Amino acid sequence: MRTPDQPVLRDIVLIGGGHSHVGVLKRFAMKPVPGVRLTLICRDTHTPYSGMLPGYVAGHYSYDDVHIDLSRLAEFAGARFYRAEARGIDRDSKRVICKGRPDVPYDILSINIGSSPRTNEVEGASQYAVPVKPITGFNNRWLALLSRIENHEGPLTVGVVGAGAGGVELTLAMQYRLKNELEQRGRDSGQLHFHLFDAAEEILPTHNAKVREVFRKTLSERGVKLHLGSPVEKVGEGLLRTAAGETLQTDEVLWVTRAGGPAWLEETGLALDEGLFLRVRDTLQAENDDSVFAAGDIANVVNHPREKAGVFAVRQGPPLAENLKRMALGKAPNDFHPQKKWLALISTGDKYAVASRGDMQLDGAMVWRWKDWIDRRFMEKFTDLLPMDEGAALPDTSAAQNPEEASQAISAVAMRCGGCGAKVGSTVLSRALGELRPIDRDDIIIGLHAPDDAAVLRVPPGKAVVHTVDFFRAFIDDPYTFGRVAANHSLGDVFAMGAEAQSATAVATVPYGIESKVEDVVYQMMSGAVDVLNEAGCALVGGHTGEGRELALGFAVNGLIDPDKVMSKGGLRAGDVLILTKPIGTGTLFAAHARLAAKGRWIDSALASMVQSNKKAADCLRSFGSKACTDVTGFGLLGHLVEMTRPSGVDAELDLSAIPILPGAEETAAAGILSSLQPANIRLRRGIRDQDKWVKHPRYPLIFDPQTAGGLLASVSADKAEDCVRELKALGYPHTAIIGRVLPQDDSGPIEPITLRE
Incomplete structure (x- = not known):
């Protein structure tokens, strides 16, 4: 956690981790504003880059290739990252209402949350169709769909609703991926059928005729059947029906159209259009609130209407960052002027792409390589992060809005009383x-x-x-x-x-x-x-x-x-087995987080473990007759086990392969990123027999790793251990494991009480 030298005078709160906001975070990281603090509120830790999402679906990119790690980017920018979902805005008190946590106050607010499917406008679509937007949640839906389709026997029919650029590109990417998957499994890809629906008479209606012709030809060659000119009016279990009376038996339906803003925006009093998108001025400020900004899909720049495309969200990032800074410093924001023509690079799934700009069209494998180069360059801006200098230590009150704030700020960094x-x-x-x-x-x-x-x-x-x-x-x-x-x-x-x-x-x-x-x-x-x-x-x-x-x-x-019912460290008995209720690794993970070397999902897993109470686990262990228990914290697993063996007069054996480890902890430990308390804990290695034999084992450093809010280490009689583990897992401790056993103390006494094994 970075501690600023400057007192906080202004809070800029960002709702959503869209393309515009990642640009804001990067710009504030490169040039922070003294006294201005950023807070990002986002439900998802990894946000996808829409330009590479079809390539991910087609199998050309990995998950990390196409996702920006918001946890790491926020840490880089010195911004607070609140893993939460915004549910409303109280503009009178200037607070963001969140699900499951206290309201978050703001001085300046920016909204970049993309759009949500309006499937409720079509009968059955909410229940039976898979929405593509918001794209932050698309990965789980795609993996589930991929699993269902891969395990499907016989003919398979997929309907895609929405024949704009997004729908066409996604259809071709899915068709390419699934065809390859089926062929690799020795199954007949000819049983795979795709149908594309739209109320419009043309595919890609915002692009020129030459681009549309390329995609019409490609869709035809791939066997994708078009159903244009009639809206879908009903989606049911296994069927899709259009207003023209056409009915199609389907196994899956994907929804790539009719997106709009979330319903909670209606309660904010902010100016919205008929699609529940925020109406914003040229400055990207809401029409009726100077302290609220919006960008990306959720924003309708009323003087410059444009289609919902990632290119505009990316381009809005720099002017949005500049205007947020200007507002924080009490300056008037500048107008944003979007380009009248823009370049769209649309892939066909098979490493072939089409360039579209105004009346221009260009297609080929070279265009895909060009697109790939552009996309990877964009992602590098948010993945190749190096820690920034801390900045000035002298008080800077530029962001103060009145003399009283400036006085408080100067006082805040002056000599403080003890x-x-x-x-x-x-x-x-x-x-x-x-x-x-x-x-x-x-x-x-x-x-x-x-x-x-x-x-x-x-x-x-x-x-x-x-x-x-x-x-x-x-x-x-x-x-x-x-x-x-x-x-x-x-x-x-x-x-x-x-x-x-x-x-x-x-x-x-x-x-x-x-x-x-x-x-x-x-x-x-x-x-x-x-x-x-x-x-x-x-x-x-x-x-x-x-x-x-x-x-x-x-x-x-x-x-x-x-x-008479105390569980103590001195209650170990020879013949008992050792049980650990939570995975270890928080020390190395948060050391890596501070160095921008931990993936956000690793930190998410660690936090989920750290906020889980040990109460139910302790009750369960006691009910199974445990007499020895401790929570694993700063001294690490080995340190706490040694603490238990000495007063108990026993030895212990640890099975390294059985110890549950938090995701990413082995990777960060292997990279040599360890907690500052690790060297002190390693002194306890003298308690391990033949410790030289184990120093190169990948899990060896982790038994010394200091834990915060770790799990319980306890002993249970061997005949009850398996039942105890099953009960602990049922109570919500899924990583509970038997990690060793208690041995009689040998003739050497308590000098080397711990034996390791794989």
């Missing part, structure tokens, strides 16, 4: 925490519901108190997700001992800044934490928040336990 003078102001805290709703518990006598100098808790008869504390710096730039991980991590020790979480007291450090920005960071972070604490039945009873250079959060957690 001691209690470093606390975040009570007004800021009361506003930030006022909307939080921690749960109430009957055994909390004094807590946040009646704040005092300290919390007062009741300990029920027959219960003992478990007390633990954890605290660490933010490793991602989304404070809400960070809050969730921090709370989950802090609860881990309580659950590992078999206790019930009772209360938590927070300690947080928040970067210096103007009050409104500090307030939102505190609110976002504590919202995430309270979501996790509430789910665990743990009451937030108080805390302390101070200023610092970096965002950090920790909790002191109290738990309650029956003293």
